[in-house]
Amino acid sequence: MAGTEEGATAVGSGFALEGVGKVYPARSGDVVALEDIDLTVERGSFTALLGPSGCGKSTILRMLADLEEPTSGRATVHDATPAEIRRSHGVGLALQDPSLLPWRTVRENVRLPGQVMRKPVPAAKVDELLRLVGLQDFAKARPGQLSGGMRQRVAIARAIATDPEVLLLDEPFGALDEITRQRLNEELQSLWATSGATALLVTHSIAEAAFLADRVVVMSPRPGRIVGEVRIDFPRPRTEALLGDPAFHAVCDRLRTMLHAGGEAGAAA
Ligand SMILES: Nc1ncnc2c1ncn2[C@@H]1O[C@H](COP(=O)(O)OP(=O)(O)O)[C@@H](O)[C@H]1O
Ligand SMILES: [Mg+2]
Structure with a gap:
């Protein structure tokens, strides 16, 4: 880009927060979460x-x-x-309470973001991810059949599936x-x-x-x-x-x- 300062451009920032504050309105008074x-x-x-x-x-x-x-x-x-x-x-996102679709199997949950992005995750890669998080035997299980820790592992696999x-x-x-x-x-x-x-x-x-x-x-x-x-x-x-x-x-x-x-x-x- 013309006129950009030398040294400032090669690698941009990963993320930046500038003077960020957050107030949540609540009935009992505002909650100042961040300052x-x-x-x-x-x-x-x-x-x-x-x-x-x-x-x-x-x-x-x-x-x-x-x-x-x-x-x-x-x-x-x-x-x-x-x-x-x-x-x-x-963005690959794994939230604190993993929001998995209860009617989809583990495997289908991991594949979901790729489908939404029209960038299907190959079956072999899904298998590899499930192995990585120790859920290879639960590919066909539904979230309701899993423990909290297992659901978190599905969420991690899902977050990284699309690179x-x-x-x-x-x-x-x-x-x-x-x-x-x-x-x-x-x-x-x-x-x-x-x-x-x-x-x-x-x-x-x-x-x-x-x-x-x-x-x-x-x-x-x-x-x-x-x-x-x-x-x-x-x-x-x-x-x-x-x-x-x-x-x-x-x-x-x-x-x-x-x-x-x-x-x-x-x-x-
Ligand atoms: N949607 C919301 N409405 C009202 N208060 C909220 C909301 N989300 C978070 N808070 C409050 O904001 C503060 C920070 O929350 P959070 O970011 O979840 O903290 P942490 O992840 O560090 O535990 C907490 O006091 C929480 O109760
Ligand atoms: Mg939190």
């Missing part, structure tokens, strides 16, 4: 949003997914509006046992690494954030503000061995201190 959020992440990076329950993490993710409008400020995704990215089908350029994951591993969770964390890491997608993971697990992300952004209790961030530069692929590494514990301690400091600052205000 003055400024955050820019690099394209292709993996960011974790860490904060206590109710601090507005899901609200941020839903704004990037075009499911919620900011009350103030603006959000962009890959230098476009969230609506534009959504229309171009560039999205942006991956938005809202506590996707919340209902899983520790062993499955760690295995899926490692699978997610390798899927993300091969896809080159810009990923945002919302979590309240310090260890999960530190294990997966390039950068962990820490939020205060509601009204959610950014209280700090930690860059995580452990080499990839990261494996379970990292969880026992003193350097990993040091990072987790730093994040924990930041979370607690954010809580105290909020309580004092």
Whole structure:
């Protein structure tokens, strides 16, 4: 593009929040969910949003997914509006409560976004994804026959099925046992690494954030503000061995201190 400053164009931003605030009107008075959020992440990076329950993490993710409008400020995704990215089908989304179609089988649920986008996901790829999330024996089951953790795994497979350029994951591993969770964390890491997608993971697990992300952004209790961030530069692929590494514990301690400091600052205000 003519007249664009040198160095500013090669890679656009992954997503950006500029002065974003969110107020939910409620009968008992307005709920200020977010206040003055400024955050820019690099394209292709993996960011974790860490904060206590109710601090507005899901609200941020839903704004990037075009499911919620900011009350103030603006959000962009890959230098476009969230609506534009959504229309171009560039977003893979796994929400906190997986919304699967109850009358469709697991396999049909995973195939659905590809059908909507007229970019069918090949049968072999669906099989591969189901194997990856450990549901190969449940391809023909209906969501109602699955546990909460299994439904979450379907939602993860569905989110990545279409090779999205942006991956938005809202506590996707919340209902899983520790062993499955760690295995899926490692699978997610390798899927993300091969896809080159810009990923945002919302979590309240310090260890999960530190294990997966390039950068962990820490939020205060509601009204959610950014209280700090930690860059995580452990080499990839990261494996379970990292969880026992003193350097990993040091990072987790730093994040924990930041979370607690954010809580105290909020309580004092
Ligand atoms: N649709 C809504 N109407 C009213 N309040 C809401 C709505 N959605 C979220 N909230 C409130 O906004 C705050 C932030 O919610 P949320 O983004 O879900 O937080 P988190 O994901 O960090 O737990 C919470 O206090 C929640 O109760
Ligand atoms: Mg949430």
